[in-house]
Amino acid sequence: MAQLQLKLNDKLFQKDPQSTDLGMRIVEKSIELIDNLGFEAFTFKKLSIEIESTEASIYRYFENKHRLLIYLISWYWSWTEYRITFDTHAIDDPSAQLAKALEVICAKHSYDKTFPIVDEAALQRILINESDKTYLTKNIDEINKEGVFKGYKSLCKLVAEMIKKINPKFPYPYALISTILEASHQQVFFAHHLPALTEFEREDAFEKISLFIKDLVFTAINSK
Amino acid sequence: MAQLQLKLNDKLFQKDPQSTDLGMRIVEKSIELIDNLGFEAFTFKKLSIEIESTEASIYRYFENKHRLLIYLISWYWSWTEYRITFDTHAIDDPSAQLAKALEVICAKHSYDKTFPIVDEAALQRILINESDKTYLTKNIDEINKEGVFKGYKSLCKLVAEMIKKINPKFPYPYALISTILEASHQQVFFAHHLPALTEFEREDAFEKISLFIKDLVFTAINSK
DNA sequence: TCGTTATGGTAGTATTACTATCGTTATTGA
DNA sequence: TCAATAACGATAGTAATACTACCATAACGA
Numbered sequence: 001m002a003q004l005q006l007k008l009n010d011k012l013f014q015k016d017p018q019s020t021d022l023g024m025r026i027v028e029k030s031i032e033l034i035d036n037l038g039f040e041a042f043t044f045k046k047l048s049i050e051i052e053s054t055e056a057s058i059y060r061y062f063e064n065k066h067r068l069l070i071y072l073i074s075w076y077w078s079w080t081e082y083r084i085t086f087d088t089h090a091i092d093d094p095s096a097q098l099a100k101a102l103e104v105i106c107a108k109h110s111y112d113k114t115f116p117i118v119d120e121a122a123l124q125r126i127l128i129n130e131s132d133k134t135y136l137t138k139n140i141d142e143i144n145k146e147g148v149f150k151g152y153k154s155l156c157k158l159v160a161e162m163i164k165k166i167n168p169k170f171p172y173p174y175a176l177i178s179t180i181l182e183a184s185h186q187q188v189f190f191a192h193h194l195p196a197l198t199e200f201e202r203e204d205a206f207e208k209i210s211l212f213i214k215d216l217v218f219t220a221i222n223s224k
Numbered sequence: 225m226a227q228l229q230l231k232l233n234d235k236l237f238q239k240d241p242q243s244t245d246l247g248m249r250i251v252e253k254s255i256e257l258i259d260n261l262g263f264e265a266f267t268f269k270k271l272s273i274e275i276e277s278t279e280a281s282i283y284r285y286f287e288n289k290h291r292l293l294i295y296l297i298s299w300y301w302s303w304t305e306y307r308i309t310f311d312t313h314a315i316d317d318p319s320a321q322l323a324k325a326l327e328v329i330c331a332k333h334s335y336d337k338t339f340p341i342v343d344e345a346a347l348q349r350i351l352i353n354e355s356d357k358t359y360l361t362k363n364i365d366e367i368n369k370e371g372v373f374k375g376y377k378s379l380c381k382l383v384a385e386m387i388k389k390i391n392p393k394f395p396y397p398y399a400l401i402s403t404i405l406e407a408s409h410q411q412v413f414f415a416h417h418l419p420a421l422t423e424f425e426r427e428d429a430f431e432k433i434s435l436f437i438k439d440l441v442f443t444a445i446n447s448k
Numbered sequence: 449t450c451g452t453t454a455t456g457g458t459a460g461t462a463t464t465a466c467t468a469t470c471g472t473t474a475t476t477g478a
Numbered sequence: 479t480c481a482a483t484a485a486c487g488a489t490a491g492t493a494a495t496a497c498t499a500c501c502a503t504a505a506c507g508a
């Protein structure tokens with residue numbers, strides 16, 4: 001069976017964690033730990049104990065824990081883009097293509113052995129709880145210049161271009177897609193923790209949110 | 225001239241900062257400091273120097289800096305709800321009422337001496353950069369039980385009920401409003417820091433986002 | 449065999465987020 | 479007027495965090 005690897009931007013790490021055994025343990029266990037502890041309580045010290053190594057060794061891969069979070073979220077978005085490309089390439093109708101893309105974005109994931117070191121279900125929980133912390137930071141402009149958000153931008157572009165194909169006159173394809181990319185996980189969070197802010201319920205949140213978002217996108221782009 | 229005060233939930237503080245001189249200095253200067261430093265670099269130590277007091281004294285008002293942030297953001301949402309109520313009470317047509325509410329939510333603010341200790345422009349920047357950190361925290365369920373998010377929920381309800389009046393058949397008024405409440409500041413952030421994710425530009429972001437959001441909401445609720 | 453890469457081990461530092469205790473001053477109400 | 483109490487300041491101390499620095503060693507390929 002072919003081994004797949006998502007190629008990520010060099011700037012996301014000091015040394016590519018996909019290149020060594022220790023690097024892969026760092027990625028694997030950091031997903032588990034951040035999922036369990038939350039990003040704030042997660043530390044390189046705790047991770048070093050988990051992987052039976054040292055803080056110093058982890059710093060050889062990631063400048064700090066914030067960069068590690070960016071790495072994980074970037075991986076998630078790249079993976080999403082890969083699945084959209086894969087799942088839509090045989091579809092000819094642009095509207096059906098967009099519908100499929102939105103479904104991929106909103107779908108609930110489970111562990112998939114295609115990428116053995118990544119527990120996709122845990123990573124999706126991290127996305128829901130922590131992803132906004134990647135960019136809500138004082139040094140955003142500095143790190144953005146390094147290109148660490150390329151994965152997110154690229155995904156946004158892919159879907160926005162689908163909209164342009166369906167209706168070139170719609171004036172805000174990028175704003176609409178970035179809005180719904182955020183909403184797709186925010187609404188899951190609200191369903192779990194702030195139910196007064198949403199109609200969706202824990203049990204069927206993912207499927208219902210998918211309907212809500214497809215509805216929102218298609219009525220918006222077909223109204224102009 | 226009448227002195228106005230927004231009454232906020234007791235659980236937001238240890239001692240009401242609006243009840244003493246020191247409390248008001250804490251609020252006033254914390255807005256300035258968080259705006260300048262960002263929430264991560266902001267500390268009670270730095271604030272205590274700014275207000276010429278001590279860390280211990282600040283802890284008598286707020287359990288920790290996260291609670292202080294929640295207090296400030298709650299103030300913002302309560303203030304928004306107050307302005308919506310004020311600006312829409314003379315409007316009869318439900319659609320015009322909703323349009324006005326959305327405009328209030330999306331408007332850019334400047335310092336308004338109605339509330340002398342609050343610099344609304346600075347507070348809006350804090351909203352844009354830091355507000356999601358109020359709820360993206362591991363102890364969300366615990367603090368939510370205390371009712372610290374009542375202000376946000378109340379605002380969401382106010383606007384969602386307007387939608388119900390216009391179209392009782394629309395199935396997701398709360399989800400739609402929580403989505404656009406988030407989008408209204410997220411898109412400003414993107415315009416400033418991640419322009420690849422949006423069509424809006426720094427200069428006219430607020431007005432254009434207002435149009436985008438009104439458009440999105442009205443086409444959505446009129447489509448069912 | 450030599451040099452490089454990968455890792456481990458240890459130590460140390462400034463800062464943070466508190467907690468605790470005590471003393472002083474101002475206010476209040478009996 | 480006296481006594482209690484609230485409000486605040488001052489100081490000290492602690493465990494944890496987010497690093498940085500430096501040296502040792504094992505493996506491996508040319």
